[in-house]
Amino acid sequence: MAGGHGLALKRPSAIPGFGLALGFTLTYLSLIVLIPLAALMFKTASLGFSGFWEIVTAPRTLAALRVSFVISFIAASINVVFGVIVAWVLIRYRFPGRRLLDAFVDLPFALPTAVAGIALTAIYARNGWLGALLDPFGIKIAYTPWGIGVALVFIGLPFVVRTVQPVLEDFEREIEEAAASLGASRRQTVFRVMLPALMPAILTGFALAFARAVGEYGSVIFIAGNIPFVSEIAPLLIVIRLEEFNYAQATAIAAAMLMIAFTVIFLINLIQAWQRRRFAP
Amino acid sequence: MDARVLIEGNDPVALPDGGPLPHWDKTVDVSVETVVKTFGTTPALHGVSLDIAAGELVALLGPSGSGKTTLLRILAGLDVPTSGRVLFDGEDALKLTVPERNVGLVFQSYALFRHMTVLENIGFGLHVRPWSRRPRRRDIRRRALELLDLVQLSGLEKRYPSQLSGGQRQRVAFARALAIEPRVLLLDEPFGALDAKVRRELRRWLREIHDKTGHTTVFVTHDQEEALELADRVVVMSEGRIEQVGTPDEIYDRPNSPFVFSFIGESSGLPVRVEGGGVWLDERPLDLAAGDTPDGPATLFFRPHDVEIGHESAGAIPVVVQGLRRHGGARRLDLEISGRRDRIEIDLPAGDWLNVSGRISVRPRRYRLFPASG
Numbered sequence: 001m002a003g004g005h006g007l008a009l010k011r012p013s014a015i016p017g018f019g020l021a022l023g024f025t026l027t028y029l030s031l032i033v034l035i036p037l038a039a040l041m042f043k044t045a046s047l048g049f050s051g052f053w054e055i056v057t058a059p060r061t062l063a064a065l066r067v068s069f070v071i072s073f074i075a076a077s078i079n080v081v082f083g084v085i086v087a088w089v090l091i092r093y094r095f096p097g098r099r100l101l102d103a104f105v106d107l108p109f110a111l112p113t114a115v116a117g118i119a120l121t122a123i124y125a126r127n128g129w130l131g132a133l134l135d136p137f138g139i140k141i142a143y144t145p146w147g148i149g150v151a152l153v154f155i156g157l158p159f160v161v162r163t164v165q166p167v168l169e170d171f172e173r174e175i176e177e178a179a180a181s182l183g184a185s186r187r188q189t190v191f192r193v194m195l196p197a198l199m200p201a202i203l204t205g206f207a208l209a210f211a212r213a214v215g216e217y218g219s220v221i222f223i224a225g226n227i228p229f230v231s232e233i234a235p236l237l238i239v240i241r242l243e244e245f246n247y248a249q250a251t252a253i254a255a256a257m258l259m260i261a262f263t264v265i266f267l268i269n270l271i272q273a274w275q276r277r278r279f280a281p
Numbered sequence: 282m283d284a285r286v287l288i289e290g291n292d293p294v295a296l297p298d299g300g301p302l303p304h305w306d307k308t309v310d311v312s313v314e315t316v317v318k319t320f321g322t323t324p325a326l327h328g329v330s331l332d333i334a335a336g337e338l339v340a341l342l343g344p345s346g347s348g349k350t351t352l353l354r355i356l357a358g359l360d361v362p363t364s365g366r367v368l369f370d371g372e373d374a375l376k377l378t379v380p381e382r383n384v385g386l387v388f389q390s391y392a393l394f395r396h397m398t399v400l401e402n403i404g405f406g407l408h409v410r411p412w413s414r415r416p417r418r419r420d421i422r423r424r425a426l427e428l429l430d431l432v433q434l435s436g437l438e439k440r441y442p443s444q445l446s447g448g449q450r451q452r453v454a455f456a457r458a459l460a461i462e463p464r465v466l467l468l469d470e471p472f473g474a475l476d477a478k479v480r481r482e483l484r485r486w487l488r489e490i491h492d493k494t495g496h497t498t499v500f501v502t503h504d505q506e507e508a509l510e511l512a513d514r515v516v517v518m519s520e521g522r523i524e525q526v527g528t529p530d531e532i533y534d535r536p537n538s539p540f541v542f543s544f545i546g547e548s549s550g551l552p553v554r555v556e557g558g559g560v561w562l563d564e565r566p567l568d569l570a571a572g573d574t575p576d577g578p579a580t581l582f583f584r585p586h587d588v589e590i591g592h593e594s595a596g597a598i599p600v601v602v603q604g605l606r607r608h609g610g611a612r613r614l615d616l617e618i619s620g621r622r623d624r625i626e627i628d629l630p631a632g633d634w635l636n637v638s639g640r641i642s643v644r645p646r647r648y649r650l651f652p653a654s655g
Binding site: 172175178179180181183184188192193196197275 | 357358359378379380382383384385386388390392393394395396405406408409410454457458460461
């Protein structure tokens, strides 16, 4: 890691414009990200710590936070497995319709999330195409936490595919050939050589899919059923509090989400930094 | 365990540090029989045949597109020939998959595993063996450390490839290939990505390693200096065919085709005519023997240092001095053939440096005549 440079912001460089670029970046980030978040924190602070703690540890809030983060985590994990497989197939195989399939991956990006939520609900409801098939087995997807999972997997998939795809595309053929020549079976080559090398990209995809899932609102509220303590997500609870004009509570929940999300993403970044330090190209 | 490496047909060679290296599997001889390879409709190899003796160090030398890398990849099993056979010790190698073939491969790009330490890279081939043949963890580690010592990188076992220089990475790639006790070592432009100085060092180092371990080794290069200095035999390839196979001396001193003569070393080629056992430059008879070159147009090849110069005389090639430059330890003369546009270059030893200018004549001491094709 680059340590020991201290806070020397002004360093001689062959590339001019450091001051300008940094100034612009800081201003822009402040306007777009930091100031709104600071306002959020400020509003929360008006509650005082005990007020904040009381709201955040209220059983309904805790349940909503748990639903949001646990299901987001599971959905992002599922996306990692299947996203990597999708990226693999799109990069490694040539088949008719590959480009079309490639374009489909972006659909969850483009589709309004409410539309996605309504479509998923229609399919997984008891009288929907898939819901009707699953119902005889007693499996209910729509209006349960499972439904939340389905929606979050749907919206998170492109993040994993699109981060892993370019890295896999650039993966040196010779590394695979070297592994094979050393006696590794195909499975050993994939699991011991290729996946570890793809790990930084996979982690980035995971972090993006997770962050997106935690913040997702539009698609989830249609399919979740929104039963408090069971399938009520934290963003929905915030909206409910807002509709009650209970702004302080809404911001408190938001601040709690923000802190948890920041911690998780920060941890993922730490893992990535550790990996980079080990085997930077 | 015997602290020597046993190589069939050679005397046992002691390792420099006397450290015990597990016995190498016996290395094999390699036969390539009329191998043809086409990519789609593009032919890459036109029926190539080659025999490589066990323990030999052979260079595949040629310009890019000559098929040398394709041949190496076929030996490794990474490409499958369209027709023809590849035999390792008389056994059909084409029936074996890449992992079964047990060849040590080293690429120009090193192809090291970035997420593994040097030691893990070297031990990889032993770690992935099936249970029944996998050495114990401790033995793999010991073996990898010994190989690290062999490639003179002791102490770097905990580094990651990104923390090594190019030359060090290439040596790790070597050790990794040696760890699996390969039957054949195949090197694809092994020093291509390194700067000239490191390249020369590694060349000598490779020769030493080869002499110690005695693996049958085939390496691809487009650097003739590397091929001539390093190899027991050189295979010169061009456009999917083998032009000549021979020791470096044979290749350099007795090239058997205009291609080899102009590709290996420096040379001048002069269009002449052979008539009745004599060699004619336009209407001037040259004092050279045509040997068994058939009558008709031909090309006279000679090397810059195989030429003697004199005053204008009958039977020699009349030239006009165009320039004189320094060329390593010698002086190089740029000459234009009188009455023609052809230019040739010859070397003068620095000591005999004369003030040559104007019209002189030159006579090749050693030369080859090839009938002009087409």
